[in-house]
Every structure is written in structure tokens, then in C-alpha cells.
Amino acid sequence: MSKRTFSLSGRFFWLVSISFLILGFTSSTSAKADADNPKTSSSKPSEVANFSLLDHHGKYYELRRQTDARAVVLMFTGNGCPIARQSVSKLRSLRKKFADQGILFWMINANPQDDRASIEQEATEFKIDFPILKDETQLITSVLGVERTAEVIAISTKDWTILYRGAIDDQLGIGTKKPKPTAKYLEAALTEFLAGKEISTPRSTVAGCLISFEKASAPAADQVSYVKEIAPILQKKCVACHSTGNIGPFAMSSYKKVQGYSSMIREMLLTRRMPPWHADPHHGVFGNDRSLTPAETRTLVGWIDSGAPRGEGEDPLVHEPAKPEEWRLGKPDYIVAPTNAIEVPATGVVDYIYEIVESPLTEDAWLWAAVIRPGNKKVVHHVVVFIEYPKGLEDVGKQHLFFAAYAPGAEMIPFPEGTGKFLPKGAKFKFQLHYNTIGKPETDRSELGLYLLKTPPPLKLETRHIANMDFTIPPGEPDARTFATYAFPREAMLYDLIPHMHLRGSWFRFEALYPDGKREMLLSVPNYDFNWQTTYRLAEPKRIPGGTWILCTGGYDNSAQNPANPDPAKRVKWGDQSFEEMFLGLMNVVEVTSPSIGGQKQARLETPTSTSAQ
Numbered sequence: 001m002s003k004r005t006f007s008l009s010g011r012f013f014w015l016v017s018i019s020f021l022i023l024g025f026t027s028s029t030s031a032k033a034d035a036d037n038p039k040t041s042s043s044k045p046s047e048v049a050n051f052s053l054l055d056h057h058g059k060y061y062e063l064r065r066q067t068d069a070r071a072v073v074l075m076f077t078g079n080g081c082p083i084a085r086q087s088v089s090k091l092r093s094l095r096k097k098f099a100d101q102g103i104l105f106w107m108i109n110a111n112p113q114d115d116r117a118s119i120e121q122e123a124t125e126f127k128i129d130f131p132i133l134k135d136e137t138q139l140i141t142s143v144l145g146v147e148r149t150a151e152v153i154a155i156s157t158k159d160w161t162i163l164y165r166g167a168i169d170d171q172l173g174i175g176t177k178k179p180k181p182t183a184k185y186l187e188a189a190l191t192e193f194l195a196g197k198e199i200s201t202p203r204s205t206v207a208g209c210l211i212s213f214e215k216a217s218a219p220a221a222d223q224v225s226y227v228k229e230i231a232p233i234l235q236k237k238c239v240a241c242h243s244t245g246n247i248g249p250f251a252m253s254s255y256k257k258v259q260g261y262s263s264m265i266r267e268m269l270l271t272r273r274m275p276p277w278h279a280d281p282h283h284g285v286f287g288n289d290r291s292l293t294p295a296e297t298r299t300l301v302g303w304i305d306s307g308a309p310r311g312e313g314e315d316p317l318v319h320e321p322a323k324p325e326e327w328r329l330g331k332p333d334y335i336v337a338p339t340n341a342i343e344v345p346a347t348g349v350v351d352y353i354y355e356i357v358e359s360p361l362t363e364d365a366w367l368w369a370a371v372i373r374p375g376n377k378k379v380v381h382h383v384v385v386f387i388e389y390p391k392g393l394e395d396v397g398k399q400h401l402f403f404a405a406y407a408p409g410a411e412m413i414p415f416p417e418g419t420g421k422f423l424p425k426g427a428k429f430k431f432q433l434h435y436n437t438i439g440k441p442e443t444d445r446s447e448l449g450l451y452l453l454k455t456p457p458p459l460k461l462e463t464r465h466i467a468n469m470d471f472t473i474p475p476g477e478p479d480a481r482t483f484a485t486y487a488f489p490r491e492a493m494l495y496d497l498i499p500h501m502h503l504r505g506s507w508f509r510f511e512a513l514y515p516d517g518k519r520e521m522l523l524s525v526p527n528y529d530f531n532w533q534t535t536y537r538l539a540e541p542k543r544i545p546g547g548t549w550i551l552c553t554g555g556y557d558n559s560a561q562n563p564a565n566p567d568p569a570k571r572v573k574w575g576d577q578s579f580e581e582m583f584l585g586l587m588n589v590v591e592v593t594s595p596s597i598g599g600q601k602q603a604r605l606e607t608p609t610s611t612s613a614q
Contacts, residue, residue: 046162048155051140052272052527053108053133056119058280060507060526061106061133062271065561067157070102071193073186074153075168076146077132078111079122084149088128090168091152095130098190107132110141112214116282137294138213139270139301146468150208152186156193164189166204173207186577214298224303226255227313233296235257235316237275240411246377247408255315262304269297276408276532280524285539288411317348328412329369332449334360336429341445344379344435352479352577355431356388359423361450367421369451370416373405374445381434382407382533383446390426402463402586403429404448405498407533416495416541419590423450459590461495466552466585473572475503475579478559486550491592494542497523498535498586499554502578503564506557507532510585517545529609530555530564530578544589552585 052062066072073089077084095105107117113517119132135141150172154164169181185204192199195594206592224230234242234252242248252258258265268274292300313613331555338355374380383406403421415421429448446468468484499508510522523536560568566579574582 020192046158047155048144048162049267049270050269053135053140054280054526055131055133056109056116056123057131058116058282058524058526059131061131062527063155065563066104067561068102068559069104069157069280071163071190072104072106073158073190074155075105075107075130076141076149076151076208076211077109078108078149078209079109079114079118080213081149081207083174085126086177087150087168088126088130091130094168094187094190097187098194099196103190103194105130107407108135108141109133110135110138110146110213112138112212128291137297137301138211139298142213143270143301143305146211148206148208148210151206152230154186154189154193155612160200163193163199163599164202166201167206171203187449190596214295216446223308224299224309224409226303226309226311227316230253230258230303231316233292233300237290237296238290239317239543241276241408247380252317254318255310258317259308259310259553262308266301269301272527276529276534278525278527278529278532279536280526283521283524284536285535287539288535289411299552327371327373327449329371329393329449329451330412332371333452334450335447336360336450337445337447338431338433339527341375341443342433342435344376344442344444345437345453346440347437350435350437353433353435354433355433357429359425359427359429361423361425361427363425364424365423365450366453366456367415367423367451368453368457369412369449370404370421371396371412371449371451373412373447373449374406374444376442377408377440377445378404378438379435380444380446381436381531382432382433383434384533385448386430386432388428388430390424402465405478405533405535406446410533410535411531413537414451414457415461416537416588418457419461419495420453421461439470459493461588461590464587464589466550466587468552468583469574471574471581471583473556473558475571476559478557478561479506480556480558481553483551483553484583484585486585488544488550488586488589490547491547492544493590493592494522494544494587495590496535496536496537496586496588498531498533498588499525499528499552500586501530501554501556501584502581503530503566504558504562504572504581506555506558506562508554508585509552510587511551511553512542512544513549513551515545522550541590543592550585550587552583554583558580567587 008339021408037397048063050062050064052060052613054060063072075087091105095103107128108130116134116499119134122128123132126424128595138363146153150167151165155161156163164186166185169188170185171178171181183201185201188201190201240246242250242252246252250257250261274289275292277289279289281291336357336359338357342353343349372383372385384402385404431446435444435447446458466484466485466486468482471482473480497510499510501508505528508525508528512520512522514520522542556572558565558568558572561569572581574580
């Protein structure tokens with residue numbers, strides 16, 4: 001028999017969220033033309049579409065979340081540029097004058113030769129206390145038509161149009177400097193904007209250091225081969241989700257499909273929403289990384305901007321087979337599933353569904369994999385399976401409740417080589433099922449596949465959790481922070497890191513605090529997204545000395561600027577529902593106790609036994 005219970009979910013999923021983004025960056029050509037005609041403006045204000053970048057500290061910034069500001073001012077900078085350096089004090093004075101009136105100031109660095117470390121050094125030396133966003137792909141800078149540092153672009157958040165672009169003032173030139181400015185362009189434009197007046201000088205000429213742009217690919221963008229370059233990128237990073245029967249809202253099944261959605265693809269790339277990978281690339285190397293490289297992103301956007309040409313050759317995506325709902329690791333030894341199929345309505349919010357199912361195993365067992373096969377990827381948001389341990393093993397269960405999970409983009413992969421999980425007889429599986437609605441009724445019967453080892457493994461894999469249940473998030477707070485710690489009493493090997501928060505979750509970090517006093521960032525997720533419950537598998541297992549503490553820190557955005565926020569006016573605490581919050585870090589680890597044997601540490605393999613075991 002299975003037992004079903006229900007609980008409310010404040011679901012806000014990514015298929016809906018993309019509809020809030022508006023297409024259309026200012027083209028490089030029109031932006032450049034306006035900049036070259038200082039006293040004129042185009043008949044239609046230039047609209048800036050949404051984009052997101054990380055700053056030099058790894059913090060996430062998204063343009064269209066700044067709805068609590070009246071305008072956002074971007075200043076483009078670069079290390080070593082004398083005009084950019086001398087412009088910082090001017091920008092600081094303007095911030096002092098206008099910050100209380102709702103004007104926000106950011107800097108953007110698109111120089112390919114400047115990395116985070118050198119930007120941090122520059123910021124420290126010149127006391128730059130603005131967020132310096134790193135445009136690593138150079139796409140934001142390019143599509144805005146910016147060619148020199150020290151250019152500023154002021155954007156009204158009312159309609160996301162450019163109210164002013166050009167120099168801060170007329171004091172600085174290339175190799176020249178007036179005693180004082182005679183025209184304060186940006187200050188005048190902001191003053192007029194705040195007063196509701198027409199901007200008298202909406203454009204001015206910029207004197208700054210030229211920015212060197214890396215090419216989108218070896219050939220010109222309009223000569224990029226769809227068959228040889230574009231389709232392979234899509235096959236590698238996109239088609240797994242964007243195929244028939246999978247979570248993607250459309251299948252990348254042909255050039256025609258891709259070309260038809262090219263504007264949406266471009267938008268998703270510029271806002272860093274797709275592919276769904278949220279780890280900061282500057283911390284950690286992960287074996288399941290599905291992000292695009294800066295070069296791949298430039299290639300795709302350059303191809304789209306050149307009209308997405310078809311070119312010659314047979315279309316590789318036409319022959320990309322639809323991925324059937326199959327067991328990728330082969331047929332499981334046992335399949336566990338809820339008794340009945342779940343009915344998912346056409347619209348609305350579906351409550352969390354919990355199913356408790358008894359284990360079919362009659363003896364204790366070791367597993368080399370436990371994977372979930374979603375029955376209907378179109379509606380399954382996630383499935384998490386927990387273990388309810390039998391009598392006599394309750395203490396074990398307190399530490400190892402989490403057993404298996406599926407979320408969009410997840411792959412069926414075995415436990416790390418040489419490891420296995422213990423499953424006692426008499427255990428029960430608790431399914432947590434969460435669904436999206438897609439406009440028509442659907443059904444789902446997701447399954448858990450169990451793969452048994454014939455003998456106990458050398459290494460015993462365990463899922464440890466780091467949790468803080470005692471926190472409160474004030475109403476309207478944009479960055480309410482909390483933390484939790486876990487101490488490793490013995491040496492261990494770390495394989496996977498899994499952050500978990502709910503709809504207000506904003507960012508999450510795992511750090512190792514070593515016994516020798518050193519500190520290492522293991523994983524940073526600057527833009528946590530509840531809709532993608534990602535397991536971050538380290539490319540190489542991380543050795544954790546005994547006495548190491550793992551520190552998890554994170555922040556919640558309970559403001560109205562968080563589009564997923566169920567209720568910014570509510571004070572929030574820990575709770576199971578998605579309109580409540582959690583702070584949980586999961587780790588898959590193996591404890592190590594004995595010396596190296598043949599170059600490999602051996603595991604602490606103390607097999608728990610149930611009370612009825614012989």
C-alpha cells in the first residue's frame with residue numbers, strides 16, 4: 001500500500017518566467033551612429049533588453065531586477081586606462097548627489113586581458129567601491145555599441161530606454177585635460193530626467209581607451225557554418241532538454257526550428273538563463289558542467305545577429321533522435337514507484353505530493369546506482385526520494401535521509417566509481433513529487449530504479465546534510481543572509497555538492513575551512529534558481545582532512561524585485577512548502593580511515609545491520 005499526502009506549493013517555474021523578458025538590444029550600428037552625432041538623438045529611444053553579469057567578487061547583477069531604482073548608469077572601464085581611472089572620482093561625486101534620488105551606478109569591464117584578480121587589484125589601488133561587472137563574453141558591450149572605456153549609458157527603468165550616452169563631461173580627452181569641465185553632460189541629463197524634462201544633450205563624444213574585441217569565431221560571423229559549428233554546440237549543450245518529450249518548451253529538431261526561435265535563444269544567452277548552469281566558473285571544476293564557454297556564446301550570438309544563415313550541408317538536428325524514456329544505465333534490478341499515476345491538471349499550482357512506498361528488497365543490499373526516471377518530463381519539475389529507515393536504524397536515518405533525486409537537466413549517472421550506498425531491508429521510500437502545468441492535462445508515474453552490487457563496495461558513499469532551520473527573513477529584505485556548518489571528524493573524500501533553497505533563494509556557497517587555517521571556495525552559486533535543483537559533481541574527488549569545517553552561506557531575496565517571490569510582505573521561516581524557505585547543503589562523501597593502499601585510500605566500511613539481520 002502507498003500513503004499519499006498533499007501540501008501547498010508556491011510554484012513559479014522557468015517556462016513562465018521567460019515570458020517577462022523583452023527582446024531587443026540596441027544594435028551596434030545604431031548605437032555607434034548616435035554616439036558619433038553628439039547633439040542628436042534617434043527618433044525612437046533606444047531600448048536595452050535584459051542582461052545579467054557577475055561582478056569582480058562573483059555577485060550576480062540583472063538589469064531588469066532594478067525596478068526600485070529610477071535609472072541605472074553603466075560606465076565602461078578597463079584596467080590601466082587613465083581616462084577611466086580619472087573618471088571614477090567623477091562617478092563617485094555623481095553617486096553622492098543622485099543615489100538618494102534613485103540613480104544606481106555600475107561599472108562594466110569587457111577587456112579580455114583583465115581577470116577578476118587584476119580588477120580587484122585595480123579597485124583596491126584606486127579605491128573603486130562600485131560593482132565592476134565582468135563582461136567575459138563581451139556581448140553586452142558589443143551589442144550596446146560601446147567601443148571605448150569611460151563611456152556611460154544611463155537607462156531609465158520606466159521603459160528601459162537609454163536617456164543619455166557618452167562622456168561624463170568634457171574635461172578629459174586623449175592626451176589632453178582641461179582645468180575643469182565646461183559641460184557636465186551626465187549630471188545635466190540626470191537632473192533633467194529627474195525633473196521630467198527633455199534631455200537637452202542625449203549624446204556626446206567619448207574619449208577613452210579602445211576595447212579590443214575577440215572574434216566570435218575564426219571566420220566572420222556570417223560565414224559561421226550552421227552544420228559544422230552551430231549544430232554541434234546545440235547538440236552538446238541544449239538538445240538533451242530541447243528534444244521531444246523533454247523539459248525544453250520547444251525541440252531543437254531542425255535548422256528551421258532553431259532559426260525560428262533564434263531571438264529567444266539570443267535573449268536566454270544574454271541573460272545567462274540558458275543553459276541552466278549556475279555555478280560561478282571561477283570556483284571549482286565540475287564533471288557535469290553544461291555551461292557554454294565564452295567562445296561558444298559569442299559564436300552563437302554572432303551567428304544569430306548575422307541572420308542565422310543556413311549554409312550548406314545536411315542538417316544534423318533533423319537526425320537527432322527523440323530521447324525515449326528509457327533506463328540509461330540498463331534495466332534496474334528493482335523498480336519502485338507510486339501505486340497509481342498522478343493526474344496533473346492543465347493549469348494552476350499543483351500541491352506537493354508525497355508517496356510512501358515500501359522497499360521490495362527482502363535482504364540488506366548495496367547499490368551502485370539509484371536513479372529516477374521521470375514518467376512525463378513535460379510536467380515533472382522534480383522528484384526527490386528520501387529513506388525511512390527501519391526500527392533499530394533510526395539514528396542512521398537522521399543523517400542519511402536523502403537518497404535520490406531528479407530535476408530538469410539531471411542525468412542518470414551511477415555513484416562515483418568504487419562507491420556504493422547501503423539499503424537495509426525493511427526500509428521505506430518517501431517520494432516527493434513536484435509538477436508544472438503546461439496548458440493541458442497530463443499524467444505521470446515516475447519511477448526509482450535500484451541497481452544492486454553483488455558484493456559490498458570498497459567505499460561507502462553517504463549523503464550528509466548541512467542545515468540551518470533557525471532563521472527568519474524580514475519582509476522586503478533583498479539580501480537576508482544565513483549560514484550553517486558541518487565538521488568532518490575524520491578524513492573524507494568529497495564527490496558532490498547540492499545546494500537547496502526555495503523561491504526566495506538568491507545565492508549559495510560551500511567553503512572549506514581547513515585545520516591549518518586555509519580557506520577554499522568549493523562552490524559558489526551567485527544566482528540560485530529553485531527551478532533547477534542541480535547536483536554539482538566535482539571533476540575530481542576532493543580530499544577533506546579530518547578536522548575540516550564546511551561552511552555554507554546563502555542569501556534570500558524577499559523583495560519585490562525577485563520575480564519568483566510569492567509575497568514580499570511576508571516574514572519567512574523554515575518550512576516544507578516552496579512559499580516557505582529552507583537552507584540546506586547536501587554532500588556525497590566517503591569517510592577515509594586507513595592508510596593508502598596501492599595509492600588509494602580505503603573507506604570506513606562499517607555496514608549497518610537491521611535488527612532482524614542474521
